[in-house]
Amino acid sequence: MNRTEIENKVREFLIEDLEVEEDKIFPEAKLKEDVGIDSLDFVDIVVIVEKNFGFKIKPEEMAGVVTLNDFYGYIEKKVNEKA
Numbered sequence: 001m002n003r004t005e006i007e008n009k010v011r012e013f014l015i016e017d018l019e020v021e022e023d024k025i026f027p028e029a030k031l032k033e034d035v036g037i038d039s040l041d042f043v044d045i046v047v048i049v050e051k052n053f054g055f056k057i058k059p060e061e062m063a064g065v066v067t068l069n070d071f072y073g074y075i076e077k078k079v080n081e082k083a
Contacts, residue, residue: 013048027069
C-alpha cells in the first residue's frame with residue numbers, strides 16, 4: 001500500500017467515522033488542535049486502523065505523532081514492516 005492510498009483511507013475514515021470536516025484534513029494539521037482528535041476518538045482510530053491496515057497501534061509508538069503527516073508516515077512504516 002502506497003502513501004497516497006494510506007492518505008485516502010485515513011481521510012475517508014476521518015470524514016465518515018469521526019465526522020471531521022474535510023477542510024481540517026491537510027498534512028500539517030495537528031491531530032489534537034486542528035483535527036480535534038480526543039482520547040475517545042483515539043480509541044475509535046485504533047479499531048479503524050486495525051480493520052483497515054491490519055496492525056494494532058501501540059500507544060508508545062504514537063508519542064511523536066503530532067500531525068496528520070506524522071500519522072500517515074507511522075501507518076506507512078507499519079504497513080511496510082508487515083509486507
